[in-house]
Amino acid sequence: MASKQKSEVKVLKGQEAENKVLEYVRRMNRPYGAVDVAANLKGAVPKAATQKILVALAEKGELVQKNYGKTTFFVANQAKIDTLSPEKISALEEECKRLDEENKAIALQIKAATTELTKIKNLPSDSELDEQLASLKDAIAKRTVLLQPLRSGAPPISAEEIAQIDADWLKWREEWIRRKKTFNSFWQLATDSLPPQDATILSEDLGIEFDTPEHATLEKSHLCVDTKKNLLKRKRSTSHPRRQSIREELIAILYRLTPRPFYRQVVMEQSNHLIEDASKYDFTCIT
Structure with a gap:
């Protein structure tokens, strides 16, 4: 090297x-x-x-x-050593002040330009705009097809049909509420002495399907909230023929639906409590 x-x-x-x-x-x-x-x-x-x-x-x-x-x-x-005169110092201070003001103005311009650049970058690109336009055109075409019958003079749904739909909705919702209440009452009595894990296994063995999150969302919507006030309490029948053999029928149904011996024993132990409280419920909807 x-x-x-x-x-x-x-x-x-x-x-x-x-x-x-x-x-x-x-x-x-x-x-x-x-x-x-x-x-x-x-x-x-x-x-x-x-x-x-x-x-x-x-x-x-x-x-x-x-x-x-x-x-x-x-x-x-x-x-x-050469020193600056007061006039020269004053001139330099003025020059420094002027340059400082110019720097501030330029800094504001840079900030505004940066903000504008950020907005531009957040805007959709040309390809994204083309996709959005195509999607909107497709949606417009579908809506136009749906509106075509009305534009051609086809009669819309009548007031009588709307009233019938509302009546059917109230009727079957009331029936659903009654059946759900009856099931929850008997299920609580049947699984009261079971651990939560065993109760879950029992429901799976019996094939019971509980309400999904969609049901809960529907219950909180205006469709159900507005109709809750209009639901009439159904009078309970005091002389239903099935009440004569309610003990035998309940035990037979629960025993038949319960496949495991352990659960059958639990059902038999709870049958007395079920029968004692059975007179509180309306079984006309369980056919």
């Missing part, structure tokens, strides 16, 4: 060396020793020559020499 070549620094002598040292000390405008000046000049002026030049400049009044113990420092004579 080729050895690194040292950078050649021209060694100054005489007046050139003196001017170099004076220019450096004035430009830095801080105290320096001879060693520091020679080192900072990168060897342009030898150390011994630097010491002599600094002393000579101090004797001429260009520098001020300060001794601190055995250490000597040199600093530029502040009286010979």
Whole structure:
């Protein structure tokens, strides 16, 4: 490998060396020793020559020499350093203020441009707009097909048909509520002594399907909330023929639907409680 070549620094002598040292000390405008000046000049002026030049400049009044113990420092004579006049300082301050205002205005423009760029980036691209337009056109075409019968003069649904639909809705919703209430009551009695896990297994074995989240959502909708006030309580029959053999029928049904011996034993244990409370419920809907 080729050895690194040292950078050649021209060694100054005489007046050139003196001017170099004076220019450096004035430009830095801080105290320096001879060693520091020679080192900072990168060897342009030898150390011994630097010491002599600094002393000579101090004797001429260009520098001020300060001794601190055995250490000597040199600093530029502040009286010979050019200073700015008050008018020049005022002009520079005005210029600085003007530039600061321009910077603020440019910063506001950059902020506004950045905000606008962000909005543009959030807008859909040309391809996305084409897809949205195609989707909207397809939806319009489908709606137009649905409106075509009305435009051709076909009669809409009559008021009587609407009334019949509302009546059917109230009728079957009332029936559904009664059946659900009856089932929940008997299911609670049948599984009251079972752990939740066993009750779940029993419902799976019997193939019982409980309400789904869709049912719960429907119950909270205006269709059900508005009709709850209009549902009439159904009078319970006091002389239904099935009440004569309710004990035998209930035990037979539950025993037949319960496949496991353990659950059958539980059903038999709960049968007395079921029969005691059976008179509270209406069984006309269970046929």
